[in-house]
Amino acid sequence: MQDPGSPLAATLYLAANAFWIAGILIALPPRTGAGHKFFASLLATGSLFLIASLVLAWPTGFVWTAPQPIFLGMAPVELKLDALTTPFLLILALLSFAVAIFSPGYLDHLKDRVDTRLYWCCTTLFVFSMAQVITSANGLTFLVFWEMMSLSSVALVMAEPIRHRAQRAALIYLGATRFATALIAGSFIWLSSASSAAHSWRFSDWDMSVHSYVPALLLFLGLCIKAGIWPFHIWLPYAHPEAPAPVSALMSGVMVKVAIYAMLRFFFFLPVYSSVIAYTAIALGVISSVWGILFALMEHDLKRLLAYSTVENVGLIVSAIGLAMLGRISGQIYLTELALAAALLHCVNHGCFKGLLFLGAGSVDSGAHTRDLGYLGGLAKNMPWTMALFFIGCASIAALPPFNGFASKWLLYQSYLNLAFSSDHILQRSLGLIVIGIFSLVGALSLACFTKAFGIAFLGRPRSDQALKAKECSEGMKQAQLLLALCCLALSFSASATVLLFQPVLKLLLKPIYTAGPIFSIPMTTLFVIGCATTLLIYILFNSTRAHVREYNTWDCGYGPLPARAEETGTSFSHPIGIIFGTLLQYRTITQIGGRDRRHFPEHIAVEVYMFPALEAILYKPGIAAIQSLSGALVKMQTANIHIHLLYVFVAMIVLVCVGIYL
Amino acid sequence: MIANLDAYQILAISAAVMAMLMLGTTHLKGGLSFYMVHTILVAAQAVFMGGMRTQLHEYLVPILYAGFKGVGVPIFLTYVMKKIEVDDDAGTYLPPPLCLHIGILMLGVSYLLASHMPGLVAASDAHIGAMAAMSMLFTGMLLMLTRKLAISQLIGFLVMENGIYVFACSHTHGMPMLVEMGILLDVLVGVIAAGLLSNSIKRSFEHIDVTKLTDLKG
Amino acid sequence: MSAATNYVAFILTALTALLLPPLLLATIRKTKARMQNRLGTRLFQPYYDLLKFLAKAETVSSTTSWVFRSTAVANLVTVILIAFLTPWLSYGPHFRDASDLFLIVYLFGLARFMTVLAALDAGSVFGGFGASREVTLALLIEPGVVLALASLACVAHTSSLGSIMSYSLVDNPVLYTQPIMWLLAGSGLFLASVAELSRMPVDDPTTHLELTMVHEAMILENSGRNLALTEYTHVLKMAVLLGLSGQCFLHSVADLWSANDLVRGAASIAIIFALTLVIALMESLIVKLQWRKVPEFISYAVGMSLLCFLIAVGVR
C-alpha cells in the first residue's frame, strides 16, 4: 500500500522500543542489581532514538508490521508513523527524556516509599505503550496498547502503596479508564463490523460516516473520559497528583494528549461530519476550561491544582477541535486550519509547561516534603533554581507574552474571532464572540491561579518549618526542569516557525481541502528585543541611585515583625473568587468562634472553607449507589440456606418450562 | 373412570399417592416404608408397561430398580439413620398435614397440566402417566423444600427421581437399557455418597439439620 | 504617510507618552481639590514627586526575591510597549501586526502578574490581600474589555487594534456606520478602566487605611526609585487606557474620520483630559463601594460590552 518510508527511521524507532522493552524486562525479575541510573539511561536513550527517528521520518513517515508469529487474533500489530503522529511523539520523547533525568533524584527522595523496580518497569511500559498507541495503525493494536498505557499508569498511581488516598485515586482512575476503554472498544467493534472490507481493523478502511454517528459519539465520549473533559474529569484530579511527580508530568503532559491525538485521528483523518459532535466538543471544552480553572484556583494542593489546570487546558484544546469540525462541516477552510493549528500548538505547549510544572511540584515536594500550599512559602530563598524554572512554567501556562502559552491561545482566539466574522449563521457568530468572552475569563482565572501557585509557594515567608528548611533539588532534577523550561522558551520565540511546521500535519488531516495554512503573525521576537532594549535603557538611566538600597523588615505598621501566620494563605487568596463563583463551586465558609464571651473576647477562631462536590453527588453517586444496592440485593440472594437455593432451582425450572411451552 | 385405566396407569397413580402420603409424616421410618412401597409400585408399573413388549431388558431394569432403589436404598438409609441416631424429622417449614394437602392439590394441578400442556399430550395414552409423574415431581420438590433433615431431603430427591422414571416409562415406553442401567448406578452412588455425607455432618455438627448449615454466605 | 511625518509622529507620541501621564494625575487631584473647595497642589506636583522619589534612598524588604526587585522595571517596559502598540493617540502604531487586541490584553496580564507577585513577595499582610483583590478585579474586568474590543474586531474582520481604530473607510467601512457601537464600546472600556486603574468607586487611591486598598496595598513595599517607576507606570497605564476608550468615543464622531492627523491628535489628547475630568468628578461625588458590591459596578462595564456584542453579531 503506502510507501514504506525511510527504513532507517523505522529502524531507529524500533531501536527506541527495544531500549524501552529492555528496561521493562530487566526491571521485572526480582532482585535486579541495576540501579536508577541504568534504567534512566535506557529510558533516555530510547527517547533520543525516538527523536532521531522522528526527524528522519518527517514528514512522510513509515509503516511497520510485526513479523508473522505475532498476531493479535484479528489483526497484526501494525505501526504507522505519519505527520500527525510526529508532534505527539515529540512531546512524548521530550517528556520521557526529562522524566528519565528527573527520576533518579526524585526517587532518592522517596526512598523506600516507592518500589523502585515497579516504578521503572511501569514508567517505561507507560512510555512504551503511549508511543505505540500513537503510532498504531489498526484498532486492535490501538486497544492493546491503550489498555497497557492505562493499566501501567494505574499501577503508577498506586506506586506509593501505603497511602490510602493513592489507592482510592487509583480505583477511581481505574473505573474511569475502563469505562473509556469500553466505549472505545464498543465503537471500534461497530466500525470494524461496518467497515468496507469485512472486519477490517485498519483505520484507513473505516468509514466514520457510514451508518450513523453513534460510533463516532461513543468514541468521542470515551476519549473525553481519558482526556478529562467535564463532566468526565472527576478521576483526573484524583489520579494525576497521586502518582509520583515525573509520572504526573507524563500523565498530564502526554497521556491526555493521546486522547486528543485520537480525536484528531478519528474525526479528521477519518472525517466525521457531525455537527452534534462538533457542538458537543465546543460546549464540553468550554465548560471544562472554566470548571477546571475555577477548581484549580480553589485547590491548595500544588499537584491537584496543576491537575485541574490540565482539565482547563484540555478543555481549550477540545473546544478548538470542535470548532475545527464545525468549520469543516460548513466549509470554512481557513477557520478549520486555524483551529487545528491552535489545538496542535496548544498540545505541544501544554506538554512542555505542564511537564515542567509537575516536575517543579515534584521538586518542591522533595525539597519541602509537602505540596500543600498552606505549609509552603518562601521557597525562593532555598530553592532558587526550582523557583526560576517554575516561574517560567507559570508565565507560560498563564499565556503571558512572550511565553509560549500565548501563541496557542492567540491562535485559539483568532479562530473563534474568525468564526464570529466569517460565519453565515447568526448563532455561530454569537457563539464565536461568547466563547471569546468566556476564554478571556478563563485567561484571567488562570492568571489568578498561577499567581497563587507561584506566589504562595515560593514567595513571602515560609509558613512551616518544612518550608523553612527546604533544600534545593538535586542536579538531575534541575537539569530536567531546565530542559523543559528551555523548550518552553524555544517554543515562545519560534511560535511562527512551529505553526509553519504544522503544515504537513494539516495537509494530512484536511487532505482534499487544504489551502494555505494559518500563520502566527505576532513578531514576538522583535517585541521581546525591543522590550529588552528598553529594560536596558531604563536600567542604565536609573542605575545611579543603586547605592542607596538598604534591606529592612517588611512593613509591619510599626507593631514589630508579624508571624508568617498573618500572611495571605492560598485559601484566603482565592476566597473572593470563591465567593463570586459560590454557586458553581458550592463554596461554603464555616466560621467557628469559641470562648465564654465569644462576641467580645473570642478565645479561638476557626475558619474553614469547604466545597461540596456537587457534580459527583448529582452525576455519579446515584449511579454508583444503584449498582451497589443492586449488588447488595444479589448478595442477599445468596442466603446460605439450602432450601432457598433449591427453591431457586425449582422456580428457574418452572420459569424456563413456561418459556419453553409458551414461547 | 378407574375401570378404563390400564394396570400400569393404576399402579402409577397409586405410586404417586404413596409418595404423597410421605408428606404427611415426619416419622422417618414411616416415611421410608411409604417410600419403599412407592418405589416398588413404580417398578411394577414399569413392568406392566413393559409387559406390552417382548424385550428382556424391559423386565430386567424394573426388577433391578425395585431391588436397588426399592429395597437396597431403604435398607442403607435405615442403617444410616441408626448410625446417626435420628428417627424423626427435626422440623418442617410447613406443617406436615398442610404439606399433604398441598400435595393432593398438586395432583390436581398435575392432572390439568398433563392434559393441557402443549407438547405433553403427544401420546394420548401417556397423560395419566404424566400426571402421576408430575405429581411425584411436585411431591419430591415439596419434600426437599420443607424438610430440614438431610435424610428427608435425600428421600425427596429419590421421589423426584422416581417421577422422572415414570415419565420415561409413560412417555417413551422405556429408554435404552444401557442408559437406564447407568442412570440407576449413578443415582445409587449419589445416594450412598449423600448418606455417608450426612453421617459426616452428624459427626461434625452433631445434628443433621441442613437449615443450620449457613456459614457460607454472600 | 511619508517617512518624515512618520518620524515626527513617533517622536510626538513618545513625548506625549513620556510627559502627559503625570499631568492626568495632577488634573484629577486639582479637580478634586477644587470640588472640595481646596486650592490643591501645583499642577506639576506629580512630576516633582516622581523626581523626589527617584532621589530618595530605597528600602527593600529582606524577605523579597528577584521577583520584587525586577517588577517595577518589567512593568514599566510592558506598559511602554503597550503604549507604542496601541493607537491611543489616534496615531497608528508602528507594528500594526503587533497591535493585536489579544496581545494587548495579555500584556496587561503580564504587568498584573508581576505586580501581584511582587505584592506577595514581601510576605506582608496587605500585599497579600491586595494581590488577591487585584486578581479578582481583573477576572471581572477582563471579559468586558475583551468582549467590547472583540465585538469591534468582529465587525472590522481583524483583531489588530491599529486597523480597527485607523479611521480608514477602506479598512472598516461598516464600523463607520455604527457610532452607537463605538459609544457603547467606549463606555464599557471606560468603566472597566476605572476599575483597572484602581479609581473610585472601586478603589480609593488616596486612602491610607490599608484594609480598603487594592492597588496601594500591593505597592506598599515600594520605595525610592522603585516607587517612582511604579507610580509612573501607573499613570502611563491610565493614559493608555483612557486614551483607548477615548478613541472609541472619538470614532463615533463621523467628522473625525475625514479630519487630518493633527486634529485627531489634538482631539485625542482632549478626550483623555475630558475622561480624566469625569473620573475626578466621579471621585468627588461618589463614595467608594463596598468590596462585595464591586461586581455590581463592573457588571455595567460588561453590560455595555454585551450590548456592543449584540450589535456586532447583528451588523456583521
Add this chain to the structure above:
Amino acid sequence: MVPSYLYLVLLVMIPLIVGFGSFFIPNARSCRQFSAIFLWVQLALVAFLLRSLLSGDVTVMNFYLGFSADRISAFFIVLVTFMMACATTHADYFFATEEAQNIGMPGRSHRKFYAATNLFLVAMTYVFICDSLGYLWISVEATTLTSAYLVYYDKTKNSLEATWKYLMICTVAIGFALLGTVFIFASSQNGAIPGGSLYISDLIAHADQLNFPLLKLGFMFCLIGYGTKAGVFPLYSWMPDAYSEAPAPASAMLAGALINVSLFAIWRVKQIIAASAMHSLIEQTVTIMGVITIIAGSLLLIRQQSFKRMWAYSSIENTGLMLVAIGMNFGGLFLLHAINHSFAKVTLFLVSGDIIHASGTKKLGHLQGVLKACPLWGVLLALATFALTGCPPFGSFLSEMTLLLAMADAGRFALVAILVIAIGVSFVAICVHVGRILFGGPKAKFSAYKPVRASVIPAILICCSLAMGTLVNSNFWINLK
C-alpha cells in the same frame, strides 16, 4: 492402526489405572508425583490419539455406537487434560506446603484425593466423547459425584456444608436434565424415529422431524440441569461455596475443567436445537440467560469478602459469556473463551491458594501488601487478573472482542452494549479487590514457602494466555466446527 472402539479405553486408560493405582501407593509424596507425571503423559497420549482431529484432517471420529468426537470436543479434551495436569502438578507443591507448615486438616488422605481426581478426569473425558444424550447424562452426573469428594477433601465443617449443597443442588438439577433427556427421547419417538433415539448425530440428522414442543421442553430441562453445574444465574448458588471450600488445586479443577464440561453438555444439546428449524427463540433464551448471568456475576463481584469466592463469581460471569457464545451458535468462540478463561482461572486459583496458605486468611479485608511481601506472587496475581478480566494482550481480550464483534455482526448491538458495560463493572470490581490485596503494607505474617517453585505452573499458564492473545489467528477458532 488400533480399532476405533479401543479409543474408548485408550483415552481414559491412564487416569483409570492411576486412579485405582493411587490407592496402593503408601507414600503420600510419591502418590502426588506419580499422579502428576502420569497426567502429563495422559496429555501427550490424548493429543496423540486425537491428532487427526486437532490438525483438522478429519472432522469427526466415530469410536463406537454412541461415542464420537468432533474437533471442538477434541480440543476440549486436550484443554481439560492440560488443566488437570497443571492443577495436579501444582497440587504436589500445595500439599507439600501444607505438610511443611502443618496446616493440613488431619484425617485426609492424598490417595483418595488422587483417586477422585483421576476418576473425575475419566468422567470428564467421557462427557466430551458421548454421542448419546443418555451417556452424556451419566458422565456429567459422574463428574458431580467424583468432584464432590474433591470439595469434601478438607473435611472441615465448611467444606462439609459446601459439599452437601453441591451434591444436593447439582443432583437435583441434574435430575431435571434427565427429565429433559427423556423429553428429547420422547420427541424423537413421537417424531421421525419410530423406536426413539438418544444419539445426538441421529437427532441432528432428523432434527426437522422431531416433535418440536417436546424437544423444546427437553432442552429447557437440560439447560436447567447442566446450567446449574455451569453456574447460570439463579442456579449458581453452590458454586462460591464449593470453590472456596475445596483445596486450591481442586477449585482450579472445578473452575478450569468442570465448567467447560457442563457448558459443553449444553452445547451438545443445543446442537440438536440448532439443527431444527425453529431454533431462534430457544437461542435467544439461552443468550439472554447468558447476559443475565454476566450482569449478575459482575454485580455480585462488587461485594465480596472472601478471596476464592470472588473467583467463583468471576467464573459465573465467564459462564455467562460462554453461554452467550453457545446461544449465538458460535461453537468455536465458546471453545476459545473456555480455553482463555481456564488458563486464567486455574492460575488464579493456584496463586490464591498459595497466598491464602502464606497469609493464613481467606478474607479480602485481611489480605494486604502481597506485592511487597512476595513480589513474584504479586506480579503473577496481577497478570492473571488482567488475563482473566480481558485486558489486552491476553487471550481473554481477544475472545471477548471476537465474541462481541460476532454479536455486532449479528446485529445485537444492545447486547453488545450491555456486555461491554457488565464486563467493565466486573473488571473494576475485581481490580478493586485484587488491588487491595496487592498494595498496601503487609498486615499480618506472610510466609511465602518456596515462591519460585510455586510460580512455575502459574507462569506457564500466563505465558499460554499471552500466546493465545498475541500469536493466534482468531479465524481459526471461528471456523472451527
